[in-house]
Amino acid sequence: MADKVLVYSRFPKTMMARFAERFELLDTGGKPAREMFSADRLGGIRALLTAGGSPLGAEAMDLFPKLGTIVCYGTGYDGVDLKAAASRNIAVGHSPGANAASVADIAMTLMLATTRRILVADQYVRSGDWAASKPSPMMRPQAGMPGRRIGVYGMGEIGRKIAARCAAFESEIGYFSRSKYDLPYQYFPSLEALADWCSVLMIAVRAGAETRHVVDAEILGRLGADGYVVNISRGSVIDEKALVAALTDKTIAGAGLDVFEKEPHAPDALTALPNVVFAPHIGGHTLESHVAMQNCVLANLTAFFEGRPLPYAVKSA
């Protein structure tokens, strides 16, 4: 009989196909597990597959008395209470780096689309305003990439790939992270100092309690009227209300956002703004990165059921 895996979050069926070949999937579709399956069936569950951002605390873990592993599809694991897992001897796994290029690329896409105002540009052509030579203040020349100061917040795999891409655009790169690395970019000792220096703040930091709302009204103010913020990490890192205010009163010039505080909901006050480019959390959403993330999930689940340590375990803080 195939090993059972409970699918805790809502995933498209196509993303589960390779797991279904190897395991018996109990798919909750993101609904409460107790509504979907009998206590008897849940009682036998040893492995759980989740999206790293889905809240998964002690109470949820206790629904599954035999639970031995929580495997996150993707890099993030911010929804998982790591202490609660550790105290229950539940191994937590993820897919480190598997989607780093794809996420870095959406960061670049959002930065370029925002700074070059591609939504406005596209609409200007489609509407016929260009053909009618109708003036568009939004289409005035803006600063380009050469010499632009890009501040990367967080220098993990995604941050490094963002920095490498920006360097090819002849931009200057600075970064802030807990550690200073041997990298050819200028290190700033604080997020404040980075925000003072840069004109585009790329948020690539790992999300968690300590990074919640660190990009607040003060940091946005330091970016200035020509400043942009791009977030491909987690919505929790930005104080979304402060962001709406900064964009509305032109404290900053624009934003590119792939993530939001309460997904899949982007507040109306935010989506009404013309100087933002939105994406529905598709950072890791390419064919190759799904394959790479699935490889990590499969390796983690296989190792667990064979009694081996997870090859892609989350390193507990």
Add this chain to the structure above:
Amino acid sequence: MADKVLVYSRFPKTMMARFAERFELLDTGGKPAREMFSADRLGGIRALLTAGGSPLGAEAMDLFPKLGTIVCYGTGYDGVDLKAAASRNIAVGHSPGANAASVADIAMTLMLATTRRILVADQYVRSGDWAASKPSPMMRPQAGMPGRRIGVYGMGEIGRKIAARCAAFESEIGYFSRSKYDLPYQYFPSLEALADWCSVLMIAVRAGAETRHVVDAEILGRLGADGYVVNISRGSVIDEKALVAALTDKTIAGAGLDVFEKEPHAPDALTALPNVVFAPHIGGHTLESHVAMQNCVLANLTAFFEGRPLPYAVKSA
């Protein structure tokens, strides 16, 4: 008295400000010069400032019997009849490379926006469809940049900058141009061979009679159903009717277009398509590149009026 310069094309006043400080500008606003100024005034004109894409043939040159120079604002000079100019001893100048980074960046912006479907993504979030978990076939995962085969057509300054940027995205780079260069990219001996190989064709070739409609139905067919074309050169390089057909019947997956056959008009059949990202010829449209182009224009005009050769002369074919 300040030297006189006739402004032959339509330019925003802000782009002319630095020239107005040094020269007396006779600005046609893009209208026929004879309608705007007396024959007497035109007769004294020795220098003409134009957009390189504006048609400027023998007949137009003969309106100005004392014409000694045609200075193009920007890199292109495809609108200028070089033979007619040469036979009249008119020196033609341009701004080589001044906007190369800016144009390469719009190429990258269009490629990323098209392949990552950022217009659809933005609309998916803004419309509330994401919040409603409404499925969107356009939002299915697509191939990303790592390992993607990017074909660069034309290896001048813009082509090289596009290639360098794509390399940072971990893509494979191939190119076709008249000459093979000592570059770390795969050379293809024909556009056909490049189109067979690549999934994104970046058009960065200098436009002219010999490149008119070279990207035709056959070349587009070779790109295939997963293929994209991005054009930041001139609209004339693509057979626009063939492009509309290829995009409509899904012969190719999408396109990113900054240039069109008859600017500022993009055909309705084209602008109705969802799998295209449009820009109103803003490739060179950044603050730095305008400054750099203006520097070239000023250097050319100053040299001309001082009786020196143009420092940024077009090398006649």
